[in-house]
Amino acid sequence: xxxxxxxxxxxxxxxxxxxPVLENISFSIKRNDFIAIMGPNGGGKTxxxxxxxxxxxxxxxxxxxxxxxxxxxxxxIGYLPQNVFFDLSFPINVFDTVIMGRYRxxxxxxxxxxxxxxxxxxxxxxxxxxxxxxxxxLSAGQLQRVLIARAITREPELLLLDEPMASxxxxxxxxxxELFVELNKSMAVVFVTHDIGAISIYIDRVFCLNRxxxxxxPKEGSLGKLKEAYNCPVEILAHxxxxxxxxxxxx
Amino acid sequence: MEIFQYEFLxxxxxxxxxxxxxxxxxxxxxxxxxxxxxxxxxxHAAFGGIGLGYLLGVNPIITAVPFSLFSALAVxxxxxxxxxxxxxxxxxxxAVGMALGIIFINLTPGYAPDLFSYLFGNILTIPVSxxxxxxxxxxxxxxxxxxxxxxxxxxxxxxxxxxxVGIPNRVLYLVLLCMVALCVVILIRIVGIILVIALxxxxxxICRQFTYNIKKLxxxxxxxxxxxxxxxxxxxxLLDLASGATIIIxxxxxxxxxxxxxxxxxxxxQLKNKKFV
Numbered sequence: 001x002x003x004x005x006x007x008x009x010x011x012x013x014x015x016x017x018x019x020p021v022l023e024n025i026s027f028s029i030k031r032n033d034f035i036a037i038m039g040p041n042g043g044g045k046t047x048x049x050x051x052x053x054x055x056x057x058x059x060x061x062x063x064x065x066x067x068x069x070x071x072x073x074x075x076x077i078g079y080l081p082q083n084v085f086f087d088l089s090f091p092i093n094v095f096d097t098v099i100m101g102r103y104r105x106x107x108x109x110x111x112x113x114x115x116x117x118x119x120x121x122x123x124x125x126x127x128x129x130x131x132x133x134x135x136x137x138l139s140a141g142q143l144q145r146v147l148i149a150r151a152i153t154r155e156p157e158l159l160l161l162d163e164p165m166a167s168x169x170x171x172x173x174x175x176x177x178e179l180f181v182e183l184n185k186s187m188a189v190v191f192v193t194h195d196i197g198a199i200s201i202y203i204d205r206v207f208c209l210n211r212x213x214x215x216x217x218p219k220e221g222s223l224g225k226l227k228e229a230y231n232c233p234v235e236i237l238a239h240x241x242x243x244x245x246x247x248x249x250x251x
Numbered sequence: 252m253e254i255f256q257y258e259f260l261x262x263x264x265x266x267x268x269x270x271x272x273x274x275x276x277x278x279x280x281x282x283x284x285x286x287x288x289x290x291x292x293x294x295h296a297a298f299g300g301i302g303l304g305y306l307l308g309v310n311p312i313i314t315a316v317p318f319s320l321f322s323a324l325a326v327x328x329x330x331x332x333x334x335x336x337x338x339x340x341x342x343x344x345x346a347v348g349m350a351l352g353i354i355f356i357n358l359t360p361g362y363a364p365d366l367f368s369y370l371f372g373n374i375l376t377i378p379v380s381x382x383x384x385x386x387x388x389x390x391x392x393x394x395x396x397x398x399x400x401x402x403x404x405x406x407x408x409x410x411x412x413x414x415x416v417g418i419p420n421r422v423l424y425l426v427l428l429c430m431v432a433l434c435v436v437i438l439i440r441i442v443g444i445i446l447v448i449a450l451x452x453x454x455x456x457i458c459r460q461f462t463y464n465i466k467k468l469x470x471x472x473x474x475x476x477x478x479x480x481x482x483x484x485x486x487x488x489l490l491d492l493a494s495g496a497t498i499i500i501x502x503x504x505x506x507x508x509x510x511x512x513x514x515x516x517x518x519x520x521q522l523k524n525k526k527f528v
Contacts (some may be wrong), residue, residue, distance in 0.1 A: 053415050079415045090283055090408050091463045100405050103416040107398060134463040154416070 004031040006158055006188060007052060012061035014047055021047050025061070025213045029158070034184045034202060037192040039209035045192035046082065048209060049160050053079060066157070078151030078187070080161040083143060088136040094146050095131040098122055101153040121153035125179060141172035152183060159183060161191035177202065262382060263374045267480045269385040270441050274450050275473030276396050277434040279465065280427055282455040284407040287448065289326055289428065292341035294435040294447040296322035296348025301369045301439070302355030311369060312381055312436060319432035322348055327425045372443030372495030374484060381440055388433045395426060403427065404465055442495035450476065453502040460513045479505055
């Protein structure tokens with residue numbers, strides 16, 4: 001494949017008022033990438049995703065998503081928002097939540113194909129039996145799976161996940177990871193997290209974001225072997241702790 | 252029963268049905284999208300329109316329509332586009348609308364008849380012409396929600412995600428606020444500006460405890476609203492009290508009851524589950 005860049009950020013700046021949030025961010029995402037964007041709260045991770053989705057416009061710089069403007073290119077993106085903002089008492093069940101992802105335009109009813117696709121997505125995330133359940137009756141991990149199903153039922157080529165591991169217990173985190181690995185076979189997966197422990201061996205590349213972007217490529221001490229060596233989740237990033245495995249950020 | 256012999260009671264019953272259809276639909280979105288305070292602001296701002304009606308010497312309900320539509324759009328645009336926080340925008344529109352109303356009435360020569368009925372409502376004095384206005388607004392509201400049901404639900408649940416899938420949230424949100432404005436105008440006659448918010452929120456708040464389906468929530472809110480409004484009307488007749496205020500007290504009492512019933516329900520379920528464990 002020649003041109004397999006699906007997202008391209010060039011010299012992006014973003015400010016909230018006077019406060020710089022993103023400074024000169026450039027990177028690209030390729031087809032079937034599996035990327036983690038890490039950084040502290042307030043480091044600009046969600047802002048970065050929102051720019052990718054065309055929900056926010058950068059102050060300076062150019063963004064291309066599938067070679068188009070983000071608002072156009074986002075049709076091929078499946079999105080999992082940060083679920084801390086959900087109103088769990090909202091009157092909606094699992095199936096109706098997922099089929100929202102099949103929305104294609106006003107007045108059109110959801111077709112049989114849409115319904116089948118929603119059910120398939122629920123099957124993929126292992127939540128099919130809960131389809132009639134109200135969202136308040138799900139655990140945090142189950143809700144996360146439902147929202148992932150909603151994102152993938154669009155049949156996206158890029159899956160953007162905002163803090164998918166937040167409020168999910170470690171055991172469930174592991175199984176959600178396995179799900180991402182499975183999904184990564186057919187689409188690029190990008191997720192953001194502030195939790196260092198959420199980074200696992202499956203990731204191709206790690207972006208560290210705290211206003212500026214630092215990049216850890218795949219060749220840095222093959223991450224997979226680390227896990228084999230220690231036979232446990234390894235602290236692979238060492239921002240400010242003595243045990244350093246990845247290279248230091250170049251200033 | 253003798254009270255049903257009167258013409259004005261037939262009008263009152265027709266108004267009750269019409270008002271509760273609008274409230275059941277719009278109130279459901281007001282409650283699930285949590286825009287109760289915005290709706291309160293829009294309803295109070297409508298007083299400016301009432302005052303304008305007095306000043307121009309036309310039916311105040313007619314001038315209240317553009318006035319509350321305007322304040323709905325103003326709240327929606329100010330809060331979404333500018334740095335001003337939403338609740339500050341609401342507070343300003345709320346007070347400015349009422350202030351304009353007072354000034355308009357000041358400027359009106361002579362004295363303002365029925366002013367109280369706009370502030371506190373009087374379902375028993377509704378003229379037939381107002382019923383037609385209500386009917387027209389109901390049809391508009393029903394048509395809009397029927398056409399964009401999916402979109403309204405998606406927007407209310409998750410604005411960000413629905414924007415990403417291509418739902419024009421901004422426009423829909425303004426349309427929703429405009430429907431609130433229409434609803435407010437319909438309600439002014441029944442319960443008055445000050446009490447509008449109750450009929451817009453209480454029936455849906457009662458019903459949402461018992462259903463997780465938006466269609467059922469809308470329909471049950473309409474039915475509950477009609478029953479409770481008529482009950483309130485009847486009790487106000489028996490006790491010779493103001494109809495608007497009585498209706499609201501009835502709504503509030505039933506809400507309180509429904510809350511405890513729901514609690515008892517949950518408790519019973521938990522106890523039952525424990526037995527089997």
